[in-house]
Amino acid sequence: MTLRNRTSKGSYSGDSILECGSWSVVGRQEDGTTIVHPLSCKRWSCRSCAPRRKRKLLARLDGTKPVSLLTLTCRPSAHLDPDSAFFTMSASVNKLFKRIRRVWPHAEVEYFLVWERTAKGWPHAHLLLRAPYVPQTWLSRHWADLTGAPIIDIRQVHTAGQVVAYISKYLTKDPQAPAGMKRFRSSLRFFPAVLPQADPAGKLFTTWTMSRKSACELAAEFSDAGYTVHIDPAGSIQCFPRGHPGAPMYDSIALMRSSGRIVA
Numbered sequence: 001m002t003l004r005n006r007t008s009k010g011s012y013s014g015d016s017i018l019e020c021g022s023w024s025v026v027g028r029q030e031d032g033t034t035i036v037h038p039l040s041c042k043r044w045s046c047r048s049c050a051p052r053r054k055r056k057l058l059a060r061l062d063g064t065k066p067v068s069l070l071t072l073t074c075r076p077s078a079h080l081d082p083d084s085a086f087f088t089m090s091a092s093v094n095k096l097f098k099r100i101r102r103v104w105p106h107a108e109v110e111y112f113l114v115w116e117r118t119a120k121g122w123p124h125a126h127l128l129l130r131a132p133y134v135p136q137t138w139l140s141r142h143w144a145d146l147t148g149a150p151i152i153d154i155r156q157v158h159t160a161g162q163v164v165a166y167i168s169k170y171l172t173k174d175p176q177a178p179a180g181m182k183r184f185r186s187s188l189r190f191f192p193a194v195l196p197q198a199d200p201a202g203k204l205f206t207t208w209t210m211s212r213k214s215a216c217e218l219a220a221e222f223s224d225a226g227y228t229v230h231i232d233p234a235g236s237i238q239c240f241p242r243g244h245p246g247a248p249m250y251d252s253i254a255l256m257r258s259s260g261r262i263v264a
């Protein structure tokens with residue numbers, strides 16, 4: 001990543017007046033170092049944030065151990081329009097899982113769902129399941145009863161790569177679900193609970209403020225003021241005062257300037 005990329009890639013189609021990454025969060029630590037995080041919009045429609053959100057989600061999915069992949073379809077003639085089909089299918093997914101839990105009351109039944117809008121605009125729901133084996137005929141019968149659509153597909157998961165391929169192609173396409181509906185969701189315990197982390201001993205006291213400058217501008221200013229600047233691959237910046245024992249050997253900004261990769 002170059003700093004120039006960082007700022008020029010930040011545009012997004014949201015309705016905020018702020019361009020993604022044009023402001024920063026600045027943390028001043030008691031040992032004189034300063035941390036700068038770009039203030040990003042975290043929207044799936046943002047060319048800068050979407051790939052990062054996708055990477056994080058796929059990393060979270062990595063530990064969830066789904067056993068099967070389920071695709072639920074829709075019968076267009078049963079709905080007024082594609083968007084109402086999305087909302088009806090979403091409610092029907094909840095009902096379907098209630099029925100599954102009623103039949104297998106002691107089994108773990110958890111799912112992760114991502115929506116696909118087909119070329120003609122109608123919804124398909126793709127689900128990763130951690131559940132007992134549910135016969136295709138049972139699912140087809142109940143899905144038809146709930147939505148009028150008998151076509152479903154269920155298959156076993158053989159490799160983790162299969163899961164990633166199945167899910168990831170729907171995550172950064174144009175918004176698949178209608179406005180007001182999340183592009184993916186999961187049942188309550190599909191992801192393991194995240195426990196709050198205790199503060200590591202010896203953590204430095206940090207004062208956080210917000211700056212109306214981009215991380216790129218601030219990094220250049222710190223470099224000019226004699227700080228050694230380190231840019232990590234995620235786009236955050238650490239600025240070390242002269243003589244700080246943690247300062248890296250090379251200043252990222254100076255290296256980028258000398259290689260012509262930055263115009264600050």
Ligand SMILES: [Zn+2]
Pocket residue numbers: 010012020021040041042043046047048049050
């Ligand atoms: Zn963004």
